[in-house]
Amino acid sequence: MSADVELDHLTIRFGNFIALSDANLRIPAGSFFSFLGPSGCGKTTILRAISGFLDPSEGHVRIGGEDMAGIPPNNRPTALIFQNLALFPLMKVWENIAFGLEVRRVPKAQRRERAQELLELIALPNQGEKLVSELSGGQRQRVAIARALAVEPEVLLLDEPLSALDLKLRQHMRTELRAIQQRVGITFIYITHDQGEALIMSDQIAVMSQGVIQQIGSGPDIYENPKTPFVASFVGENNAFAGRVASADAGHAAVETIFGALRGRNPAGLKVGDQAVLFVRPEILQLGAGTQGNALKSKVLAKEFEGFASHIHLANSQGERHISFSTSQEEALGISPGEEATVHFSPDRAIALPQGELAHE
Amino acid sequence: MSRVSDFFAEFIRRNGVTISVYLFTAVIFWIAVLIILPQLYMLDFSFRFNLPPSKIGTEEDVRTLKNYQYLLFGAEGNPNAFNWLHLEVFFRTIWAAVLVTILNLVICYPIAYYMTQVASGGKARILILCLILPFWVNEILRAFAFRILFGLNGPINFALINLGIVSEPVEFIKADVALYTGLAYAYMLLMIFPLYNAIESLDHNQVDAARDLGSPWWRIHWRVVIPHAKPGIASGCTMVFMLTAGALAAPQILGGPSSLWFTQVIYQWFYTGGNWPQGAAYAFVLLTACIVFVLAMMRVFRVSLGEIAK
Numbered sequence: 132m133s134a135d136v137e138l139d140h141l142t143i144r145f146g147n148f149i150a151l152s153d154a155n156l157r158i159p160a161g162s163f164f165s166f167l168g169p170s171g172c173g174k175t176t177i178l179r180a181i182s183g184f185l186d187p188s189e190g191h192v193r194i195g196g197e198d199m200a201g202i203p204p205n206n207r208p209t210a211l212i213f214q215n216l217a218l219f220p221l222m223k224v225w226e227n228i229a230f231g232l233e234v235r236r237v238p239k240a241q242r243r244e245r246a247q248e249l250l251e252l253i254a255l256p257n258q259g260e261k262l263v264s265e266l267s268g269g270q271r272q273r274v275a276i277a278r279a280l281a282v283e284p285e286v287l288l289l290d291e292p293l294s295a296l297d298l299k300l301r302q303h304m305r306t307e308l309r310a311i312q313q314r315v316g317i318t319f320i321y322i323t324h325d326q327g328e329a330l331i332m333s334d335q336i337a338v339m340s341q342g343v344i345q346q347i348g349s350g351p352d353i354y355e356n357p358k359t360p361f362v363a364s365f366v367g368e369n370n371a372f373a374g375r376v377a378s379a380d381a382g383h384a385a386v387e388t389i390f391g392a393l394r395g396r397n398p399a400g401l402k403v404g405d406q407a408v409l410f411v412r413p414e415i416l417q418l419g420a421g422t423q424g425n426a427l428k429s430k431v432l433a434k435e436f437e438g439f440a441s442h443i444h445l446a447n448s449q450g451e452r453h454i455s456f457s458t459s460q461e462e463a464l465g466i467s468p469g470e471e472a473t474v475h476f477s478p479d480r481a482i483a484l485p486q487g488e489l490a491h492e
Numbered sequence: 493m494s495r496v497s498d499f500f501a502e503f504i505r506r507n508g509v510t511i512s513v514y515l516f517t518a519v520i521f522w523i524a525v526l527i528i529l530p531q532l533y534m535l536d537f538s539f540r541f542n543l544p545p546s547k548i549g550t551e552e553d554v555r556t557l558k559n560y561q562y563l564l565f566g567a568e569g570n571p572n573a574f575n576w577l578h579l580e581v582f583f584r585t586i587w588a589a590v591l592v593t594i595l596n597l598v599i600c601y602p603i604a605y606y607m608t609q610v611a612s613g614g615k616a617r618i619l620i621l622c623l624i625l626p627f628w629v630n631e632i633l634r635a636f637a638f639r640i641l642f643g644l645n646g647p648i649n650f651a652l653i654n655l656g657i658v659s660e661p662v663e664f665i666k667a668d669v670a671l672y673t674g675l676a677y678a679y680m681l682l683m684i685f686p687l688y689n690a691i692e693s694l695d696h697n698q699v700d701a702a703r704d705l706g707s708p709w710w711r712i713h714w715r716v717v718i719p720h721a722k723p724g725i726a727s728g729c730t731m732v733f734m735l736t737a738g739a740l741a742a743p744q745i746l747g748g749p750s751s752l753w754f755t756q757v758i759y760q761w762f763y764t765g766g767n768w769p770q771g772a773a774y775a776f777v778l779l780t781a782c783i784v785f786v787l788a789m790m791r792v793f794r795v796s797l798g799e800i801a802k
Contacts, residue, residue, distance in 0.1 A: 205707060217701035218701075
């Protein structure tokens with residue numbers, strides 16, 4: 132069974148520090164939902180509030196429509212997967228998985244049977260008698276998932292569970308986690324600072340910064356239509372050009388940047404004279420002056436080779452790295468550091484937003 | 493043999509000649525001169541007759557098992573089959589030491605758990621200070637303080653009578669309550685610190701994980717915390733048991749009139765009786781019994797000696 136999760140004006144304070152400020156959202160039952168943000172943005176706080184380890188200062192957490200106030204973690208229909216997994220090192224693998232059942236006084240034979248089924252689900256059959264320390268990182272990861280699934284939670288909470296794995300394994304586990312979620316069909320709530328993980332796995336993503344939910348949407352939505360400069364700069368790569376709005380109409384705004392007026396979409400309804408930031412994704416920058424205007428010329432600072440593409444970095448007027456984009460190897464042949472290069476982009480794919488907090492690298 | 497000489501060569505290379513020589517001399521002096529030698533002396537004593545100084549070294553000075561026989565069967569002409577007087581004291585001492593050890597564990601485990609897993613850093617430090625400071629008061633003074641506390645006219649009886657809980661003063665000392673409490677208190681730190689070390693290394697996420705999986709508090713302790721703390725529990729229990737069984741001051745001061753501690757019997761042989769060989773034999777029986785008991789318990793609870801040293 133699967134349940135929806137609702138945060139209703141949820142605020143959590145530690146003394147004077149506001150870890151989470153007025154969060155309102157509804158996570159549909161059976162969906163894969165991610166909270167994405169840099170460390171310290173309050174995403175772990177949300178997870179601990181849903182699992183019951185933290186009490187709300189204000190507002191409510193509802194699971195399946197039921198208010199969770201005063202219900203301790205052991206009585207909530209949730210299971211949490213810890214960042215460091217927190218497997219029990221002194222128990223065998225199958226005892227780890229069956230611990231939740233042991234707590235529920237399920238007879239031993241049934242516990243073994245259920246552990247066996249779950250070991251098959253996570254593709255680790257016949258590993259039940261081993262100790263956790265005898266497993267690899269990825270295998271432990273899967274045991275942690277099985278241990279949480281054993282108690283048949285309605286909501287599974289995952290606190291950056293992939294962060295300790297190496298890159299290849301992490302990429303593999305992303306696909307695997309998504310597959311497990313679709314097989315068991317329960318609600319997954321996933322915490323991460325890795326936008327790649329969030330984009331690949333999630334049905335919906337909430338992007339957070341400093342205790343505030345900045346935007347909620349599907350992966351493509353928050354990537355293509357960021358609502359705040361933070362979301363634009365945190366999710367994916369983006370080149371930011373600050374300046375005043377020189378001209379604006381219903382669809383587009385021209386921002387007066389150090390490279391001259393550059394045009395992008397204007398979803399926020401910016402008016403002439405507003406302070407704005409124009410965001411241009413690296414993949415929409417193309418070499419050459421193009422035909423629609425929106426071109427800029429600058430000195431090439433560096434060229435980096437990364438197999439499938441080369442990354443080109445252009446300077447601003449102070450000679451600092453400012454604009455980055457990628458090109459095919461053929462195109463990159465014509466570019467060398469120290470020379471000038473011209474790039475252009477389509478105004479329909481760039482976006483102008485009111486000035487605001489940017490994500491720090 | 494070459495591995496041993498390699499070890500020494502490496503040790504000297506790492507620490508320099510001066511420090512190496514000092515360390516080896518100090519350790520050998522400590523183990524051989526301060527521990528092994530006097531104990532061997534005592535062991536030898538326990539197998540000899542109690543002779544006046546003039547006869548020591550003469551042909552009468554031969555080895556005997558008489559001192560050990562005495563503990564088992566008493567003096568010649570004893571109408572009973574065994575020396576029940578002393579054997580009873582012996583077994584009661586071991587039993588009481590077991591009880592005091594369990595009492596101590598029950599008191600200290602929650603404190604150690606609280607200090608390591610619940611309290612914040614500042615609170616835990618204050619708690620440790622509160623535990624350590626009372627031990628600046630010397631043992632005799634502390635024992636007498638307990639005697640006053642548990643006396644017929646002591647503050648506890650005063651409070652109990654005035655609260656109307658009892659009508660007559662309770663004879664805590666006669667009932668050995670004062671003795672057990674005093675002994676438990678005397679070696680509390682030796683229980684707390686091994687437990688503290690062991691529980692501190694437990695990742696609190698494991699406690700949270702167990703709770704999240706639905707575990708009630710007692711099962712978290714039974715399945716997660718106690719297995720993790722087992723070496724610390726074994727280490728603390730061993731020390732408290734050994735020291736309690738070998739305690740002298742507390743039983744002397746706090747013991748009821750009818751409860752003799754085995755160490756008091758040993759003491760009497762050495763001083764009142766002036767019979768050192770007899771005292772040495774009794775002391776070795778106590779030592780051996782304690783070691784055998786501890787090893788047996790370690791076997792039962794599947795703890796290895798290496799784990800205790802952790």
